[in-house]
Amino acid sequence: MQLNLVTKTTFYRKLLRTFLSQGFSLSKSNLTLGHFHTSLPVMADTSEAGKIAAANKAVDENIKEGQVVGIGSGTTIVFAVKRIAERNKVENLNLICIPTSFQARQLINDHGLTLGSLETSPDIDVAIDGADEVDSDINLIKGGGGCLMQEKIIASCAKELFIIADTRKNSEVLGTSWKKGIPIEVLPMAYRPVQLKIAQLLGGKPLLRMASQKAGPVVTDNGNFLIDWQFEGKHDWYDVDRILHNVPGVIETGLFLNMTKTVYFGTPDGQVIIKSKKN
Ligand SMILES: O=C(CO)[C@H](O)[C@H](O)COP(=O)(O)O
Numbered sequence: 001m002q003l004n005l006v007t008k009t010t011f012y013r014k015l016l017r018t019f020l021s022q023g024f025s026l027s028k029s030n031l032t033l034g035h036f037h038t039s040l041p042v043m044a045d046t047s048e049a050g051k052i053a054a055a056n057k058a059v060d061e062n063i064k065e066g067q068v069v070g071i072g073s074g075t076t077i078v079f080a081v082k083r084i085a086e087r088n089k090v091e092n093l094n095l096i097c098i099p100t101s102f103q104a105r106q107l108i109n110d111h112g113l114t115l116g117s118l119e120t121s122p123d124i125d126v127a128i129d130g131a132d133e134v135d136s137d138i139n140l141i142k143g144g145g146g147c148l149m150q151e152k153i154i155a156s157c158a159k160e161l162f163i164i165a166d167t168r169k170n171s172e173v174l175g176t177s178w179k180k181g182i183p184i185e186v187l188p189m190a191y192r193p194v195q196l197k198i199a200q201l202l203g204g205k206p207l208l209r210m211a212s213q214k215a216g217p218v219v220t221d222n223g224n225f226l227i228d229w230q231f232e233g234k235h236d237w238y239d240v241d242r243i244l245h246n247v248p249g250v251i252e253t254g255l256f257l258n259m260t261k262t263v264y265f266g267t268p269d270g271q272v273i274i275k276s277k278k279n
Pocket residue numbers: 072073074075076077129130131132141142143144145146147148151
């Protein structure tokens with residue numbers, strides 16, 4: 001089909017707008033399409049450059065020889081583990097890495113790092129992890145990847161927790177950019193009463209997280225279910241966390257309050273912004 005110039009221009013403008021609205025940046029690639037030769041935008045996930053930059057800087061500034069290191073879960077931590085492994089090859093860092101999930105354990109093993117456990121190394125020097133959202137007090141929502149319980153235990157055993165994320169996660173108020181709710185790990189037999197009690201005590205929508213490649217709910221690494229509590233408006237997160245923990249059947253929440261002082265946010269052009277809290 002022969003496209004005239006106006007049609008082609010409109011088509012590419014629309015295509016470009018769609019790419020940009022999805023958070024993609026452009027790089028040029030020359031492509032021959034049928035009878036005409038043109039330049040098309042190539043998709044590149046802009047959040048990835050930010051994740052890499054944040055991960056590299058956090059690892060370079062905080063990982064030192066001989067440490068016990070907590071390894072978080074998610075997509076951003078993959079870049080941190082890659083960086084640790086690169087440095088380890090050159091510097092022989094002699095680290096012990098404690099995983100926060102099945103995924104983290106695989107990452108540690110796949111990168112030839114030394115796998116440890118809380119049983120043998122309960123005192124962690126540094127933990128690195130991602131986050132779903134960070135507010136102005138450096139409180140976090142975590143658990144988008146379903147690993148919040150082990151992540152919180154590891155973070156609580158670490159002298160310092162460093163968070164790495166792309167800038168989309170940086171907010172003033174929790175719930176601004178992360179709309180999926182607060183992840184809550186619950187005992188499977190109690191999920192229904194927990195849902196009802198959360199709705200009664202806090203309002204909002206406590207939704208059972210369903211699996212996408214399996215029929216039924218997501219089952220965590222600990223054999224539990226997840227409820228995502230979707231909320232409206234502003235909250236005192238300390239109150240919310242206390243209320244949630246008082247509901248029988250709730251095992252842990254994805255609210256990480258006052259657990260970290262430093263977040264590395266990577267921008268799409270590879271810069272890093274550090275958000276930090278004084279003592
Ligand atoms: O809490 C988590 C998993 O339970 C992750 O750290 C969080 O979801 C961020 O993930 P990503 O780095 O993929 O954005």
